[in-house]
Amino acid sequence: MIDYLTYYYKHGTEPFRSLSALPDEEVIKIMEELCDDTLFGARFKDPIQYMRNRRQTEQWVREEFMAKGGATSGGLSDSNGAWGIQMDGETSS
Secondary structure, eight states: OOOOOOOOOOTTSOTTOOGGGSOHHHHHHHHHHHOSSSHHHHTTSSHHHHHHHHHHHHHHHHHHHHHTTEEEOSSSOGGGTOEEEEETTEEEO
């Protein structure tokens, strides 16, 4: 069972930006730009399958997060990756 989830993002950029929040056409364009033969870029060779897997995984993580007492927070819906955790009556995100 997973007890901790770590989220990394590039220094100087806004956290919790997600490909899943973008329209499919824009996602495919971004993945075409990122696709190459490196370990990082190879996952984008089949953008439709990648996004299908990603959205299934995000749904699973969201459900597990909520089951462990998490609560969505902020102005974005939880389908856009805005999650916080309820602790002692306070919400942090």
